[in-house]
Structure formats: structure tokens, C-alpha cells
Amino acid sequence: MNIxxxxxxxxxxxxxxxxxxxxxxHAAYVHITTNETIEGVEWSNxxxxxAVPLVADASSDILSHPIPIExxxxxYAGAQKNMGxxxxxLVILRDDLLQxxxxxxxxxxxxxxxxxxxxxxxxxxxxxxxxxDLVCRWLKEKGGLQxxxxxxxxxxxxxxxxxxxxxxxxxxxxADSRSIMxxxxxxxxxxxxxxxxxxxxxxxxxxxxxxxxxxxIRASIYNALPLEAVEALVSFMKEFERANG
Amino acid sequence: MNIxxxxxxxxxxxxxxxxxxxxxxHAAYVHITTNETIEGVEWSNxxxxxAVPLVADASSDILSHPIPIExxxxxYAGAQKNMGxxxxxLVILRDDLLQxxxxxxxxxxxxxxxxxxxxxxxxxxxxxxxxxDLVCRWLKEKGGLQxxxxxxxxxxxxxxxxxxxxxxxxxxxxADSRSIMxxxxxxxxxxxxxxxxxxxxxxxxxxxxxxxxxxxIRASIYNALPLEAVEALVSFMKEFERANG
Numbered sequence: 458m459n460i461x462x463x464x465x466x467x468x469x470x471x472x473x474x475x476x477x478x479x480x481x482x483h484a485a486y487v488h489i490t491t492n493e494t495i496e497g498v499e500w501s502n503x504x505x506x507x508a509v510p511l512v513a514d515a516s517s518d519i520l521s522h523p524i525p526i527e528x529x530x531x532x533y534a535g536a537q538k539n540m541g542x543x544x545x546x547l548v549i550l551r552d553d554l555l556q557x558x559x560x561x562x563x564x565x566x567x568x569x570x571x572x573x574x575x576x577x578x579x580x581x582x583x584x585x586x587x588x589x590d591l592v593c594r595w596l597k598e599k600g601g602l603q604x605x606x607x608x609x610x611x612x613x614x615x616x617x618x619x620x621x622x623x624x625x626x627x628x629x630x631x632a633d634s635r636s637i638m639x640x641x642x643x644x645x646x647x648x649x650x651x652x653x654x655x656x657x658x659x660x661x662x663x664x665x666x667x668x669x670x671x672x673x674i675r676a677s678i679y680n681a682l683p684l685e686a687v688e689a690l691v692s693f694m695k696e697f698e699r700a701n702g
Numbered sequence: 703m704n705i706x707x708x709x710x711x712x713x714x715x716x717x718x719x720x721x722x723x724x725x726x727x728h729a730a731y732v733h734i735t736t737n738e739t740i741e742g743v744e745w746s747n748x749x750x751x752x753a754v755p756l757v758a759d760a761s762s763d764i765l766s767h768p769i770p771i772e773x774x775x776x777x778y779a780g781a782q783k784n785m786g787x788x789x790x791x792l793v794i795l796r797d798d799l800l801q802x803x804x805x806x807x808x809x810x811x812x813x814x815x816x817x818x819x820x821x822x823x824x825x826x827x828x829x830x831x832x833x834x835d836l837v838c839r840w841l842k843e844k845g846g847l848q849x850x851x852x853x854x855x856x857x858x859x860x861x862x863x864x865x866x867x868x869x870x871x872x873x874x875x876x877a878d879s880r881s882i883m884x885x886x887x888x889x890x891x892x893x894x895x896x897x898x899x900x901x902x903x904x905x906x907x908x909x910x911x912x913x914x915x916x917x918x919i920r921a922s923i924y925n926a927l928p929l930e931a932v933e934a935l936v937s938f939m940k941e942f943e944r945a946n947g
Contacts, residue, residue: 537825544789544827563811580782582789582827 461487469496471634478504486510486530492518494538495668497641497675498634503528510554518638519547520596521680522606530554538638539680541589544582596680605680612678612687613637619691625698629673640676641667650674653697662690706732714741716879723749731755731775737763739783740913742886742920743879748773755799763883764792765841766925767851775799783883784925786834789827841925850925857923857932858882864936870943874918885921886912895919898942907935 459481462473480487487506492499494517503511503525510530519534526532530551537543550568564570570578599605617635620626620642629641644650650673654666667673678687704726707718725732732751737744739762748756748770755775764779771777775796782788795813809815815823844850862880865871865887874886889895895918899911912918923932 535825542827542829543825544830563808566808566811580780580788582787582830584787584829585789585827 459484464498469493469498470629471631472498472500473504475505480506480509482507482509484509486512488512488514490514490517491524492521492636492638494636494639494677495641495671495675496629497636497639498630499636499638501633510551517679518636520592520602520605521609521638523602536585536589541592542582542585545585545589608684609637609678609680612682612684613640615684615687615691616640616676616678619694623698623702625702626694629671638677638679640678641671641673643673647672649701652701656697657690657693660693662686662693665690704729709743714738714743715874716876717743717745718749720750725751725754727752727754729754731757733757733759735759735762736769737766737881737883739881739884739922740886740916740920741874742881742884743875744881744883746878755796762924763881765837765847765850766854766883768847781830781834786837787827787830790830790834837925853929854882854923854925857927857929858885860929860932860936861885861921861923864939868943868947870947871939874916883922883924885923886916886918888918892917894946897946901942902935902938905938907931907938910935 459479461478461480464471464473487504487509489500489504489511491513492515499518511528512531512533513529514534515524515532516535517538519532520539526549529549531554532547532549534540534547535543536545536547540547548568548571550572555569555572558567558569565579596602596605599608613635617628617640620628620640625645627643628635629643630636644653650667653674657663657665665674665676667675676687676690704724706723706725709716709718732749732754734745734749734756736758737760744763756773757776757778758774759779760769760777761780762783764777765784771794774794776799777792777794779785779792780788781790781792785792793813793816795817800814800817803812803814810824841847841850844853858880862873862885865873865885870890872888873880874888875881889898895912898919902908902910910919910921912920921932921935
């Protein structure tokens with residue numbers, strides 16, 4: 458494995474720029490995670506990988522905005538963030554990659570099995586797939602991925618604007634790498650962060666504690682979260698700063 | 703692979719007797735399917751395999767009756783027949799088998815992954831597991847597996863008695879191999895079987911057409927099917943014989 462770029466030195470506050478990537482032109486593929494949920498950073502444009510296939514884990518921002526599908530050779534995404542219930546994984550695979558699958562793989566791990574059997578080789582998670590169908594219909598009614606993107610951008614902008622409006626809150630990710638799905642920020646102290654999360658929970662704004670590996674505050678504002686929920690959070694933030702700032 | 707016994711010559715109407723098994727004492731394991739849904743035959747007692755581990759696919763009769771768990775080294779079962787929604791598989795594994803797992807397996811196919819992570823290595827099908835919890839509570843209220851077995855035996859007996867009471871219907875499986883989950887029988891002609899299935903469907907008794915590979919009639923009377931549904935089928939059978947016998 459060749460690590461084309463790591464942002465560890467800077468505390469993972471951004472995605473690498475194109476000229477920071479040390480790509481191997483003979484690599485089998487280049488892998489990215491399109492949105493990183495813990496630090497709240499997201500690729501706004503795909504890296505250029507030339508003739509090397511681009512493979513992406515898109516679990517946390519799939520269906521949140523349109524993507525230039527022709528840039529990807531393989532996308533995989535767990536359903537449980539933006540598509541529906543857990544226990545379903547979506548895989549989008551470019552046809553020619555099927556030719557590169559080595560023989561001898563386990564039946565279930567060989568994508569040809571699922572292509573040849575139209576994803577019905579095994580008895581699948583029927584209820585999960587049914588709910589995803591309902592979610593897709595709901596997405597279409599909202600104006601498809603473009604409509605969803607508008608709404609997600611409005612939600613994220615509202616929250617980042619509230620963070621940027623004061624020194625009390627500090628956004629974690631660099632402005633050009635900010636995730637529209639996971640908004641991460643800090644308060645002046647860990648004690649205040651603890652108090653913030655506890656008081657928010659008491660007001661019905663749950664799940665704001667940052668991932669245990671990094672701390673801070675994280676607001677996950679996936680497709681299913683309405684604008685009103687972000688408005689409520691912004692109100693709470695202003696109130697909290699007034700009382701504790 | 704060594705086929706210890708095949709009932710193909712007799713048309714798969716029964717499970718093999720102990721003295722028909724050509725077991726290899728050096729085999730890694732002996733595999734059985736505890737209930738066979740297409741032909742409707744079921745093991746009423748486990749085969750004796752000596753020191754060779756017994757491995758079973760119990761997908762179609764798991765939780766339908768108590769089992770002598772100590773006779774099995776590994777049981778696997780898809781949830782979708784007697785446990786809950788599709789997309790969940792139950793695996794019961796004897797501890798010492800973990801020592802025999804070869805290195806180099808794919809992470810998800812190595813049972814040690816799931817044992818060490820208490821079945822939470824990946825994000826599982828949470829809704830399916832939740833429903834299975836509700837089904838287990840329901841089973842306990844019914845008197846557990848013994849209560850369920852009494853009810854399933856009553857359902858199956860009612861149906862087999864109706865089959866045996868007349869020459870119009872002929873049971874497929876031998877009496878001592880009859881499944882309490884999938885009751886298979888024939889009518890005097892394929893035309894009558896077609897008519898039977900169609901008229902039953904019209905009366906709300908659906909899914910009675912036999913598996914496409916064998917034809918005939920098959921009543922699947924899994925845990926979730928109430929006694930009243932079998933009573934309705936038996937009434938319909940008598941009526942149909944009166945009109946067509």
C-alpha cells in the first residue's frame with residue numbers, strides 16, 4: 458500500500474491538494490473516502506488519478522449531492538447514513554473492472570456473482586431495500602440530488618456561519634474542506650464542550666458529542682435531518698454563548 | 703467432498719438411516735440440512751458422527767423445536783423463515799472450532815472476527831436484529847421452544863392426517879421423515895394440482911404451489927403461521943376433494 462497523502466501533521470483538518478498526492482501510476486487503484494465523519498472533512502472535487510481507477514467509500518455522503526460518476530471506477534457505501542436502514546451496502550462498479558477480478562475469490566466476495574444474479578444470489582435484506590426505495594422516491598420529490606444538495610448546503614452554511622460569527626466557537630476543518638454532512642467545532646475548553654453537549658441533549662438536541670477519538674462537538678446533518686433542526690441548534694449555540702461566553 | 707448418503711434413487715422422500723451413512727472418520731466435518739424445504743423431509747434425530755464435528759444448515763427449522771445443542775459443532779441459519787426478517791444469519795459455534803480456523807481468511811469470513819467483537823465488528827442489520835428480539839420474546843410467552851414444538855406438531859399432524867385420510871391426496875415424504883415445517887403432497891394429476899393452487903389462492907390460501915423443481919403442493923407452516931390457517935387449508939382440501947374427487 459502506498460499512502461498518497463496524509464494530513465496527520467495538521468490534525469486532519471483538510472483534504473490534500475492535487476499537487477500533494479504522491480500517486481503511483483502503476484497502482485491497481487486509488488482509494489479515497491469522499492467524506493470523513495470524525496474530523497468533518499470532505500472532498501469537494503475528486504482527485505485526478507489519470508488512468509488509475511478511482512475507488513471510493515462514499516458511505517457518509519452518498520445521495521447528499523450529485524457526483525461526476527464517470528470519474529469513479531467503483532463506489533461502495535453502507536446505507537445507514539443517507540440511504541436507509543443499516544444492513545445494506547450499495548456498490549456501483551464500472552463494467553470493465555469485472556474483467557480484472559482474480560479467480561478463486563469466495564463466491565460472495567466476487568462481484569461477478571452479484572452482477573450475474575442481479576443482486577439476488579442470496580436472500581437479501583428485503584425490508585432495508587424496500588425502505589431505500591421509499592427514500593429514493595422521497596429524494597425525487599425533493600428535486601433529486603440537486604434539490605438535496607441545495608438543502609444540505611443551506612443547512613451546513615447556516616451552521617458554519619454561526620461558528621464563524623464568534624470566537625467562542627472554532628471550526629475544526631479548513632474552510633475549503635468542510636463537510637456538509639458532519640460539522641465539527643470546538644469550544645474554549647473541554648469542560649465547556651461537555652456542558653454544551655449535556656445541555657443540548659437536555660433540550661432534545663442529541664448526539665452532539667464529538668467522536669471519542671477527537672473530542673469536541675460534531676453535528677451530523679445527514680439528508681434525513683431537516684433545516685429546522687439546524688435552526689434549533691444555532692439558537693441553542695447563541696444562547697449557550699450568552700450564558701457561558 | 704464425500705457424499706455420505708444420497709436419497710436421489712427414491713426421489714428424496716426420506717432422510718437416510720444411520721446404517722446407510724458412509725462416514726469418513728477423518729472428515730473435517732459432517733454437514734446436514736436439518737429440514738429440507740423443497741421435498742419436505744426433516745431429520746427427527748441427528749446422525750451419530752462420532753468424533754467428527756456435525757455442522758448444520760438449520761435455516762428452515764431453527765426455533766421450531768428444541769434441539770440437543772451438544773450434538774452440533776456449528777449451526778448456521780438464515781433468519782427469514784422462523785426468526786425474523788431476511789438479512790440476518792445466526793451462527794452458533796462450539797468454542798474449540800475457533801482453534802481450527804486457518805489464517806489468511808478474509809476478515810469478514812473469519813468467525814474469530816465476530817466472536818472477538820461480539821458480533822459488532824461491522825454495522826449490522828439493526829432493524830432485523832430488533833425484530834428477532836421481539837420474536838424471541840414472543841416465543842418465550844408461548845412456552846419457549848417446547849411450546850412452539852407442541853403448536854407446530856399440532857399444525858403438522860392436522861395436515862398430515864387430512865392427507866392420510868383419503869387416496870385423493872398423497873404425502874410425498876415417508877412418514878418417519880416428514881417435515882413439520884414444509885408439508886408436501888400430490889393430487890391425482892398435475893392439472894388438479896394447478897387447479898387446487900389457483901382456487902386456494904383465490905380463497906386467500908396463498909403460496910401452496912410446490913417448488914418449481916418438483917411440482918405438487920407444498921404448505922409451508924413455519925412458526926409464524928397460526929393453527930387457524932392450517933384448519934382453513936384442511937377445510938379447503940375436503941371441499942376441493944368433494945368437488946373434484
